[in-house]
Amino acid sequence: MKRSSTVLILSGIIVVLAVGLIAVLLFMKNQPAPVRGVTPLMEIAQMEADSSKWGLNFPNQYSTLLLTEGNNTQTAYAGSNPFSKLERDPRLLTLFAGYSFSKEYNEDRGHLNSLTDVRAIARVDETTHATCYSCKSANNPGVWDEMGMEAYDKMMFSEMTPRLEEPIGCANCHEANSMRLIVTNPALEEALEAQGKDWRTFTRQEMRTVVCANCHVEYYFKGEGKYLVFPWAKGTRIEQISEFYQEIEFTDWTHPQSGTPMIKMQHPDYELFTADSTHYKAGVACADCHMPYTRDGAAKFSTHNVHSPLLNAETACGACHTDVKYVTDRVSMIQNQVWATMEATEDALVEAIQALEAATAIADVDEALLTEGRNLHREAQLRWDFLAAESSMGFHNPEEALRILADATNLARQAQIKAILAAGTPDIIQISQ
Numbered sequence: 001m002k003r004s005s006t007v008l009i010l011s012g013i014i015v016v017l018a019v020g021l022i023a024v025l026l027f028m029k030n031q032p033a034p035v036r037g038v039t040p041l042m043e044i045a046q047m048e049a050d051s052s053k054w055g056l057n058f059p060n061q062y063s064t065l066l067l068t069e070g071n072n073t074q075t076a077y078a079g080s081n082p083f084s085k086l087e088r089d090p091r092l093l094t095l096f097a098g099y100s101f102s103k104e105y106n107e108d109r110g111h112l113n114s115l116t117d118v119r120a121i122a123r124v125d126e127t128t129h130a131t132c133y134s135c136k137s138a139n140n141p142g143v144w145d146e147m148g149m150e151a152y153d154k155m156m157f158s159e160m161t162p163r164l165e166e167p168i169g170c171a172n173c174h175e176a177n178s179m180r181l182i183v184t185n186p187a188l189e190e191a192l193e194a195q196g197k198d199w200r201t202f203t204r205q206e207m208r209t210v211v212c213a214n215c216h217v218e219y220y221f222k223g224e225g226k227y228l229v230f231p232w233a234k235g236t237r238i239e240q241i242s243e244f245y246q247e248i249e250f251t252d253w254t255h256p257q258s259g260t261p262m263i264k265m266q267h268p269d270y271e272l273f274t275a276d277s278t279h280y281k282a283g284v285a286c287a288d289c290h291m292p293y294t295r296d297g298a299a300k301f302s303t304h305n306v307h308s309p310l311l312n313a314e315t316a317c318g319a320c321h322t323d324v325k326y327v328t329d330r331v332s333m334i335q336n337q338v339w340a341t342m343e344a345t346e347d348a349l350v351e352a353i354q355a356l357e358a359a360t361a362i363a364d365v366d367e368a369l370l371t372e373g374r375n376l377h378r379e380a381q382l383r384w385d386f387l388a389a390e391s392s393m394g395f396h397n398p399e400e401a402l403r404i405l406a407d408a409t410n411l412a413r414q415a416q417i418k419a420i421l422a423a424g425t426p427d428i429i430q431i432s433q
């Protein structure tokens with residue numbers, strides 16, 4: 001009797017312990033990644049610019065962020081070697097004639113080089129505003145909080161230089177201590193608000209894309225104060241962006257050959273990706289490919305060594321695709337196709353510019369038709385530039401890339417025809433083979 005009750009009690013204890021253990025394991029498994037792990041060693045000040053301080057609590061994320069400084073591998077169309085885009089494709093000298101991008105235009109590098117690289121650009125001079133620093137430093141969230149973005153943007157680049165010591169870091173993407181992903185750039189907050197969106201209601205998976213939109217987007221500098229604005233009030237498609245710019249009559253520079261008021265596009269990675277790409281529609285985020293989970297012994301964390309996913313495709317694509325070679329081959333095919341299509345668009349643009357230039361030189365040119373031709377040139381070139389300035393050579397959204405380039409080629413050829421009509425003779429153009 002006594003013996004069997006002891007057995008009963010013991011097995012009871014074992015069952016309770018086992019259930020308890022399972023419950024604890026299930027609880028741990030269901031914890032979202034940011035709160036997994038040990039309690040932070042140190043309290044971090046909000047908007048702390050120095051990433052090494054955050055790094056005491058999160059050594060894996062910090063040490064992988066540091067790796068972005070030394071990356072230098074070039075891929076077929078991107079990578080971290082800062083090759084000259086002007087040398088790769090001299091047509092850009094004609095397309096950007098009269099604008100600073102025809103002086104220097106290099107491939108981008110890893111996040112930790114952001115401050116060094118912006119300071120080394122030949123385009124930056126004494127007329128440049130501090131606005132150009134908006135995407136380059138972990139000091140920004142603190143400085144914006146202190147003086148407001150309006151005062152920041154009014155300052156000159158050189159005046160701001162001594163205040164910014166840290167390249168991109170933790171404070172650009174995370175709230176301290178909670179470590180949740182946040183919108184840190186006031187221009188992004190305002191652009192989302194203009195569309196009736198509040199990022200605080202976004203899901204974690206949405207934030208894994210939106211956090212990159214703090215910087216990887218199209219933007220412009222508004223008015224004398226060079227206030228940073230994302231042109232999204234009508235939406236983030238290229239047609240909606242173009243319509244917005246037309247309405248406010250914005251221009252970056254006047255093309256010296258064609259006489260066209262032009263607009264330059266800046267890395268619209270977020271806009272192209274979210275324009276209903278296959279991956280976006282399937283719920284995939286920027287961080288899934290660019291910051292995949294990585295293991296270091298027992299630790300599992302998001303790598304902060306952000307670069308081309310073609311350099312670590314097994315981890316970057318392998319989490320979802322079993323045949324990694326197949327999908328990376330698809331990337332090459334897509335990029336080659338987009339590049340070839342883009343070259344055809346550039347040829348059409350160069351010929352439109354030459355025709356408009358020739359028509360402008362004719363004394364009794366039809367000014368109304370010439371203006372129509374110039375407007376077509378601007379619309380064609382900003383569509384082309386949407387893809388040229390985007391970072392993935394079309395991979396982020398292949399269908400949208402080819403749709404926009406087809407449109408751009410058509411508009412460029414229409415511009416060329418308008419120039420002929422304005423001149424009253426086809427003799428102004430050299431017909432290409």
Ligand code: HEC
Pocket residue numbers: 075076077078079080108209212213216269270271273274279284285286287288289290307308309310331391392393395396
């Ligand atoms: C499905 C995977 C995937 C997703 C999702 C994705 N990318 Fe990419 N991204 C790529 C690939 C592939 C390339 C091309 C890399 C190359 O050509 O070397 C690329 C290129 C880039 C580059 C240029 C890289 C370089 O080496 O210079 C940037 C910047 C970039 N992506 C940012 C983003 C942003 C921001 C988002 C979200 C808005 C995003 N990506 C979403 C796969 C992805």
Ligand code: HEC
Pocket residue numbers: 033034051052054055058061062065168169170171172173174179181204207208211287291300301302303304
């Ligand atoms: C460019 C934006 C960016 C920067 C800069 C950045 N992070 Fe992250 N971080 C992310 C994203 C995206 C995730 C994934 C979050 C998720 O899945 O909820 C993440 C996740 C994390 C997590 C959660 C655990 C994990 O690994 O998934 C920690 C902790 C973290 N980061 C710490 C840091 C620290 C420390 C720094 C600075 C040394 C830093 N991060 C810099 C974007 C960034």
Ligand code: HEC
Pocket residue numbers: 071079080081107108109110111112113114115117118134135136137168172173208211212213214215216286287290291306307308
């Ligand atoms: C605070 C602004 C900022 C944020 C936020 C940011 N980036 Fe960047 N990113 C940059 C800048 C600036 C560069 C170029 C740095 C240079 O060339 O020195 C860059 C470069 C890159 C590159 C090219 C790296 C290389 O080695 O060529 C990739 C890929 C990239 N970012 C992806 C992302 C992804 C994905 C996110 C979101 C998780 C993100 N970035 C968030 C500003 C930002």
Ligand code: HEC
Pocket residue numbers: 278279282284285288289309310313316317318319320321327328330331
């Ligand atoms: C988080 C999951 C996830 C990651 C990471 C991911 N993909 Fe995908 N990918 C998908 C889904 C989902 C689809 C659409 C359904 C399908 O075809 O399986 C898809 C489709 C594709 C397609 C076919 C697209 C089409 O329109 O037919 C290609 C190509 C592709 N992915 C390449 C890549 C590459 C290259 C990487 C790494 C840089 C990558 N994917 C990373 C989930 C992912």
